[in-house]
Structures are given as C-alpha cells and as structure tokens.
Amino acid sequence: MKWTLISLTALALSNTVTAEDQAGPASIEEAADRALEADTLAWDFVEGITTEVGPRQAGTEAEKRARLWTRAWLAEHGFFNVADEPFEMETWVPGDIAKARVTAPFAQDLAVLPLGNSAATPIGGIEAELVEFESFDELLAVPDGSLTGKIVYLSHDMRVSMDGSHYGQFGLARFAGPTVAANKDAAAIVIKSVGTDYHRNPHTGTTRWGDSATPIPAGAISLPDAANLERMFDRKGDRPITLRLEMNPRNLGTTLSGNVVGEIVGRNPDLPPVLLACHIDSWWNAPGAFDDGAGCGIIAAAASHVAASGQPLRTIRVLFAGAEEVGLIGSTAYSEAHIDEPIGVGIESDFGADRIWRFESNFRETNPDLHQRIANSVARFGVANSTIEASGGADLNIVRDQGGAIIDLQQDGTRYFDLHHTPDDTLDKVDPAQLQQNVAVWTQVVGILANEERSIQTGGMIPTAPATMEN
CATH class of the missing domain: 3.50.30.30 (Glucose Oxidase; domain 1)
Incomplete structure (x- = not known):
C-alpha cells in the first residue's frame, strides 16, 4: 500500500460528517446489505497484512511491523485517534x-x-x-x-x-x-x-x-x-x-508489544463508546489469516461502513490487541490502562471468517427491547437469536472487568480447528462470500449500537456525571 498526505487527508475528511448528515436505521440496513454483496475492505485488510507482514508472533519485530502496518491502514481508511499503545512482555520464540x-x-x-x-x-x-x-x-x-x-x-x-x-x-x-x-x-x-x-x-x-x-x-x-x-x-x-x-526454543527476555487503537468519532462524546476487538498477533508458523487477520478486517470494515452511512451518535473504537496468543497480555494491558473509561458495549471477532449463525448478548433480560431489535435485524442474514448469555472474546477483558454489555456474533467453527495454529492458516482458506456475510452482520449490529441513546446494558437513561466539588 502507498500512503500520501493528500490521500490521508481526503479519506479522513470523507468520513467526517455533520449531524445533518446523520443516517437513520434504513441507511444502516442499506449499508449492511451493500456489504453483503460488495464489501472489499475486510479482504483488503486480511490480504494486505498476510502478504506484507505475514506471521507476527507477539513481542517480535514481525509483530511490530504488523502494528505499524495496521496504523497506516486505519489512517488511510479514515479512522481518527490512531495509536500504538505499547506494553512490555516476556517473549518466548520457538x-x-x-x-x-x-x-x-x-x-x-x-x-x-x-x-x-x-x-x-x-x-x-x-x-x-x-x-x-x-x-x-x-x-x-x-x-x-x-x-x-x-x-x-x-x-x-x-x-x-x-x-x-x-x-x-x-x-x-x-x-x-x-x-x-x-x-x-x-x-x-x-x-x-x-x-x-x-x-x-x-x-x-x-x-x-x-x-x-x-x-x-x-x-x-x-x-x-x-x-x-x-x-x-x-x-x-x-x-x-x-x-x-x-x-x-528460548526466551528473549523483556520486549515490547502493543495494542493498536483507532476511532470513528461519534457526535456525543459523553456516551460510552462501542468497542470492537480482534487481535493482531499470530503464531510464527502461519500468516494468521483465520486467526485473526480476518477478524481484524471484519471489525475495521464494519466500523467504516457505519461511518460511511453517517456520523454515529457514539464513538466506535477498534482495538487490535497485541500478544493475545501468548496469554491475553494485550487485553490485560488495555484494561489496566483504560479501566476508568466506561465502555458502552464490547464485541470481538476471533473465530475465523466463516458465516455468523447465532446472536447472543448478556443483556437479553435487562434490555430485552434492544436485544430483540438486534436479533430481528440480523435474521435476514441467516443469524438465529439465542438465550445463551454472551461472555465475550478473549480481548474484551476491559468490558468484563467493568461488568459491561457484551455481544457475541457466533461464527461457524466447523473448519476453524482444522486451521487453528497450523501452517495451513493462510489466505486461500478465507471464503470471500462468507467474509462479506460477517461484515454485513457486524455493520448492522454496530450501526444499531452506535446510534443507541439509552444505556445498552439496561435500557435506562445514562446518568450524568456529578459536578466536580471545588475546595
């Protein structure tokens, strides 16, 4: 990929919209339907990172290149507040x-x-x-x-x-x-x-x-x-x-890993953001197309499609966690660094690239109207409702630590453990049509959540922060 100042500026501006440009629910539905037929962003991400970076084991130079590559990709595609948040880890190599x-x-x-x-x-x-x-x-x-x-x-x-x-x-x-x-x-x-x-x-x-x-x-x-x-x-x-x-194998001692973050900035900064997660690292023996290059492509594409339909009410934050494979180190570091920043709802894509078939939340009882609205909205993509309580992906530690709202968009795992952590986890295993179905479902769900004014967890009004007391 090639990036220029002009192209970065133009793309960023193209995703900056005013309140008058806000899209209603029909626009989100149209964006999701278009993604089902024609999304190329998720493929562009997973093809790019597997081709230009390849295997990217946590704490190594290859993972560092993956973080740099991802930051550039996010900037090119109109994300704001793109950053690499480093942390130290003990690094083992094979x-x-x-x-x-x-x-x-x-x-x-x-x-x-x-x-x-x-x-x-x-x-x-x-x-x-x-x-x-x-x-x-x-x-x-x-x-x-x-x-x-x-x-x-x-x-x-x-x-x-x-x-x-x-x-x-x-x-x-x-x-x-x-x-x-x-x-x-x-x-x-x-x-x-x-x-x-x-x-x-x-x-x-x-x-x-x-x-x-x-x-x-x-x-x-x-x-x-x-x-x-x-x-x-x-x-x-x-x-x-x-x-x-x-x-x-040997231990390299302490090295740096990091979490890459970026945002689609919402109209109301006081509303807790929607957190979309994946992990950027892979094992050394494969370029990690299924685990988890495709997942990162899915969340980035969905955020982009929601932004293209109009500036959302809530900020959409993407978290490309580092060092997941070696023990959720990035997820833990992100929670420790941001635990005082409330998250509205968290979702992760980290189970390959095959079609989503089931929707779960942990607020079906506390906010049944929103749960049912989301379930109804994705039924047209072949996604079933569920009474199973969502527990969230590996990189959503911050949401679990906060006791917050979680959604699981369950993917078909029939092929996943054929490829998982093997040299066969390569780009040719990603089915473009199933990848597009993932992006469509994510676009629909994220679009609803990012424009939800009330508390996602309970359906009640979000309390206003108390005034600061001065001595």
Whole structure:
C-alpha cells in the first residue's frame, strides 16, 4: 500500500460528517446489505497484512511491523485517534529445531512443533521411554513423581463442533497437560495436537506453567502421527516405546508489544463508546489469516461502513490487541490502562471468517427491547437469536472487568480447528462470500449500537456525571 498526505487527508475528511448528515436505521440496513454483496475492505485488510507482514508472533519485530502496518491502514481508511499503545512482555520464540523420532520398536519420525513457553531439550535431544495417557484426567490421576525420567504422550478426543465447544474441554491437554506432567517429574511431554484436521501439521499454542511447575520440553504432534503412535501402543506388547525429542526454543527476555487503537468519532462524546476487538498477533508458523487477520478486517470494515452511512451518535473504537496468543497480555494491558473509561458495549471477532449463525448478548433480560431489535435485524442474514448469555472474546477483558454489555456474533467453527495454529492458516482458506456475510452482520449490529441513546446494558437513561466539588 502507498500512503500520501493528500490521500490521508481526503479519506479522513470523507468520513467526517455533520449531524445533518446523520443516517437513520434504513441507511444502516442499506449499508449492511451493500456489504453483503460488495464489501472489499475486510479482504483488503486480511490480504494486505498476510502478504506484507505475514506471521507476527507477539513481542517480535514481525509483530511490530504488523502494528505499524495496521496504523497506516486505519489512517488511510479514515479512522481518527490512531495509536500504538505499547506494553512490555516476556517473549518466548520457538527456535529452529523441532524433531521427534520413535527409536523403538517401530522406528520412524513424527511431525512435531514446540508449544508456547516450552523449555528446550539438551543439545542433541533427549531419549526416553514414552508413557501413554488417553486423557488429561488419566494423567492427573497418577502419583506425583511417578514419571521420573519418562516422556509423556497425552491424547484426547476432540471432535469437530460448529460452536467450537470441544476446545474448552479437550484443550486442557495443551493448556495444563505440560504443567501436570512436569509436576509428576516427567522429562518431557508430547501431546496430540488440539485440533480436528488430518493434515500432517502439528497445532502449536501456548501452555501455562504458573508457579507450580518448572517448564519441561513440551511439543505437539500432528493428528495423523498421533493416530499412528496410538496404533504402536496397541501392538507393542511388552516392549517399551522410546522417543527421541529435540527442540531449541528460548526466551528473549523483556520486549515490547502493543495494542493498536483507532476511532470513528461519534457526535456525543459523553456516551460510552462501542468497542470492537480482534487481535493482531499470530503464531510464527502461519500468516494468521483465520486467526485473526480476518477478524481484524471484519471489525475495521464494519466500523467504516457505519461511518460511511453517517456520523454515529457514539464513538466506535477498534482495538487490535497485541500478544493475545501468548496469554491475553494485550487485553490485560488495555484494561489496566483504560479501566476508568466506561465502555458502552464490547464485541470481538476471533473465530475465523466463516458465516455468523447465532446472536447472543448478556443483556437479553435487562434490555430485552434492544436485544430483540438486534436479533430481528440480523435474521435476514441467516443469524438465529439465542438465550445463551454472551461472555465475550478473549480481548474484551476491559468490558468484563467493568461488568459491561457484551455481544457475541457466533461464527461457524466447523473448519476453524482444522486451521487453528497450523501452517495451513493462510489466505486461500478465507471464503470471500462468507467474509462479506460477517461484515454485513457486524455493520448492522454496530450501526444499531452506535446510534443507541439509552444505556445498552439496561435500557435506562445514562446518568450524568456529578459536578466536580471545588475546595
């Protein structure tokens, strides 16, 4: 992309409208319908960041380039108050060696990647007996100290689900399995990747050591390799299976990450803004088109379409959070920095790019009229109403911390965990038509919220701040 002062100024002015230009609900509906047929902004964002930046692991130079790129994109497309809000983090990188080989009794290589925050093996690797656990609970049940000198293999039974609900249950193999193995005195752990594809691509992702464990080498093997390994256990008889594992991740110490923010400025600055969130970082092994380049494109496009239909009543703020993959560090930093700034409602897009099929809020009981109005407005896009209470995406910590209003626009996750944290998370997996449906639904919902005068959480009048007392 090329940016000039003239083009930036012209684009900014094109999005500055007066109260007389304010669009009513019909204009929002028309903007959403047009987005369904012809939106190009979301594609422009995800195509641009995956092509011109690529993989962008938190705390690295690549993530810094992603933040610079995003700031320029937002400025070019008429957002105001664009900024990079830096924060410090401890940064782990994967290294350039990741090898796993069954050495007996059925010698062969396995495709493996380190898990985030894994320790390194000694140079040349470690070789030890491999002990199989079919579930997290089975590993949890063995006595402390019972795995001294052994390598754990941890499996699970994750399946495809439209709402991604299996991830929360079977993701324990990755989130907590390495910590449990370390506390049982294992020398290392390899897990069956937390995913649903059968390509020979391991799924990486972070693991949480906490204060209870000293990190050990922790890797994930691909699902086909996991299935092969489990067949080996079924037929090994009395023979032990031995594995040689070599990985060289390392910690860089303290580096900078950051959150990128921008705004479509509303007519009434006293009304709490609508916060649209995504995350800008990805893992090192893919350009992060599904996770979460598309999500960032969706929120930016929706904000732009609402602005193009007339200056909204409330400010729309976009948050491109940094360092989400490695532990929601950006989301936490944003909440700490802005906790005293009330948010009217928060929404996040971080579940790929396939169509939205369900609408949820956490104010269905406290503001039923608004909930139903939004539900009715998106039904024409194939989005169903729901009684499930929205809990919000990972980068909405500030809204949860404030006890505020949250909406979840649930995407079809059938394909998501085929791609999640793998080298297959590439631009060609994004379906432009489904991406446009996302933008259309978001435009409709954000347009309603950004022009809502009353409290979104309760439907009541927003109280006026008390006068300042002077001594």
